[in-house]
Amino acid sequence: MLGRALTDVTAATIEAALSAVVGFRAAGGSADPCAALSDPLPTRLAVVAMGRFGGGELGYGSDADVMFVHEPRAGADEHEATALAFELANELRRQLQAPATDPPLVIDADLRPEGRQGPLVRSLASYAEYYKRWSRSGSRRPCCGRGRSPARWAWASGSSS
Numbered sequence: 001m002l003g004r005a006l007t008d009v010t011a012a013t014i015e016a017a018l019s020a021v022v023g024f025r026a027a028g029g030s031a032d033p034c035a036a037l038s039d040p041l042p043t044r045l046a047v048v049a050m051g052r053f054g055g056g057e058l059g060y061g062s063d064a065d066v067m068f069v070h071e072p073r074a075g076a077d078e079h080e081a082t083a084l085a086f087e088l089a090n091e092l093r094r095q096l097q098a099p100a101t102d103p104p105l106v107i108d109a110d111l112r113p114e115g116r117q118g119p120l121v122r123s124l125a126s127y128a129e130y131y132k133r134w135s136r137s138g139s140r141r142p143c144c145g146r147g148r149s150p151a152r153w154a155w156a157s158g159s160s161s
Helices: 002-026 078-097 124-134 150-157
Strands: 043-050 064-072 121-123 140-144
Touching (some): 002 043, 002 064, 002 078, 043 078, 064 124
Parallel strands (some): 064 121
Antiparallel strands (some): 043 064, 043 140
């Protein structure tokens, strides 16, 4: 029960931070929420909870094991979309680990395919191909992100949850 509650708090924290990072970028770097660009960003980014985080079993000292997945919008340049997703993921990690009155939330992306050697962010299509070839089932579930879709992630990862 405590693990589930800590997992929910962590997911809410990551979701709020992701929303802020994406909103700031969409507003062209302006802190004014009314300054959002009329054109949407070229990709949507989601955070996939892995390990104990994905299994709802976080403890007080746990970091958040995640994977970052993005889906380029129709007509968007794939390289531009991937570069933006990488930028957003790094900014999210930086914001959550920055010195503050609250302890840092460590975002650990080392459980991603190929670990530290693999790309920090992959497209949904790239994950689908990876899981088709290499995956065994494990603890992974969509955590947060605009346009997140558990059904689309289940299809891409081959999981049923």
